[in-house]
Amino acid sequence: MDENYANEDFLTRWIAGxxxxxxxxxxxxxxxxxxxxxxxxxxxSLNGPEIDVEKALALVTEKNKNVQKEPKVRRLWWVAAVASxxxxxAGYTYFYGYKTYSTGIGENETVLLADGSLIExxxxxxxxxxxxxxxxxxxxxxxxxxxxxxxxxxxxTVNTRKGxxxxxxxxxxIRDRKDFKVQCYEGVIVFTPLTQSNPTELSQGMAxxxxxxxxxxxxxxxxxxxxxxGYSSFMEQPFSEVLEELxxxxxxxxxxxxxxxxxxxxxxxxxxxLENALKTTMEPMGITYHISADKRIVTxxxx
Numbered sequence: 001m002d003e004n005y006a007n008e009d010f011l012t013r014w015i016a017g018x019x020x021x022x023x024x025x026x027x028x029x030x031x032x033x034x035x036x037x038x039x040x041x042x043x044x045s046l047n048g049p050e051i052d053v054e055k056a057l058a059l060v061t062e063k064n065k066n067v068q069k070e071p072k073v074r075r076l077w078w079v080a081a082v083a084s085x086x087x088x089x090a091g092y093t094y095f096y097g098y099k100t101y102s103t104g105i106g107e108n109e110t111v112l113l114a115d116g117s118l119i120e121x122x123x124x125x126x127x128x129x130x131x132x133x134x135x136x137x138x139x140x141x142x143x144x145x146x147x148x149x150x151x152x153x154x155x156x157t158v159n160t161r162k163g164x165x166x167x168x169x170x171x172x173x174i175r176d177r178k179d180f181k182v183q184c185y186e187g188v189i190v191f192t193p194l195t196q197s198n199p200t201e202l203s204q205g206m207a208x209x210x211x212x213x214x215x216x217x218x219x220x221x222x223x224x225x226x227x228x229x230g231y232s233s234f235m236e237q238p239f240s241e242v243l244e245e246l247x248x249x250x251x252x253x254x255x256x257x258x259x260x261x262x263x264x265x266x267x268x269x270x271x272x273x274l275e276n277a278l279k280t281t282m283e284p285m286g287i288t289y290h291i292s293a294d295k296r297i298v299t300x301x302x303x
Contacts, residue, residue, distance in 0.1 A: 100128040103144070105251045106271070117156070118149040122227045123271075124177075124248045145175040147225055162210055163193040172202075173225040178244065180210040183220060226268065233268035242269075242281055250274045252291075255299045259287055 013019055014027065027033050103109050103121045111119045111127060114135050119127060125144025130137070138156040150156045152169025162180040165172070170187025182191055184202040191208055192199040193215065200215065202208055209216045226233045232245045240261040243254050249271045267284055269277035274291070278298065282289050290299045 097131050098128045098141075099131045100126065102126040105247070106249050115153045116151040120147045120149075120228065122146060122248075142174060143176050145173070145177065145225075145227065147171070147173045147228055161194075163191055163195075166190045166192070166199075177248075179241070181207060183207040183225065185224070227271070230272060231268050231270050234265050236264045236266055239263050239265045239285060241265075245269075246277060246281070250277065252296060252298050255297060257299070257301050259300045259302050 014024075019027065101109060101111050101121065103123055103125050106123050108123065109121045111121065113119065113129075115138065117138075119140075121127060122145035125142075125146055127140055127142050127146065129140040135153075138154060139159065140157070141159045143161060148158070148167075149171050150167050150169050154168070156167045156169075158165040158167075158174065160174060160176040160180070162176060165174065165182060167187065167189045170189055171185040172187075172189050173181075173183045173185065175181040182189070182202070184204055184206050186204055188201060188203050190199045190201050193210070195213075200208055200217070202217075205219055205221065207218045207220050209218065232249065234242055234245075238261065242265050243261060246269065247253065252274065263285065265281065265285060267280060269280050271277070274295065278289050278291070282300070286302065288301050292298070
């Protein structure tokens, strides 16, 4: 029902005092009204987002250019109404919206959260969370790959496309691309898949992968994920996955020609130099390659 109140037409009527007593009573009992009042109270001590007054006036002009000329007082009322609604929506979005961090191809970024937790984003990754009130409900939405170092300050939940990871305070790595893998480096985490209700608990040195819809649990001994050390490694994995990871770390696309990409590859490549990365992945597979002049297209061919 609240969505009926958070729209331009309804708020215009509210500002104009044109609501019926029943509508006004329902609105004042809604979450939207309480949130707008909270914005108004908080805005007294904060510098809110800037409003483009010229844009608002242009909007009014566009809406009324084909309408018969109105008295000046009425035009001013419409300008005030549009500006008020713009302020309300801007404030609503600012206070109850999400903060988002994202990385492009070959980029890394470290995010420091308000509770002191650190999240290191690998290339082509995205993290978002509520702008305000997050410390009382520590939930983040995530896709891509990242290393999480979570402070022990109550529940911490990561929502991914494959399921949720719940922790208290720990270190873990999530890879949520075409494949999915989570590794616990410290403490304990709990993974609950979207397709199942049974959670899986992982402690230090344990990993979980989803392959062909099935959960597979393994163990590892590394002290940090390879990407944090500047390279990607593979153990008997389809060569198609190697090409996908190369495209994550370097802004290139591949022309395959007759190259078979279902063959298995074991090895690794650096994230620092495209030529070196191609040499260490292509030569062991007996594949020749040609890099275009703009370094955007890599043409492959088998021997």
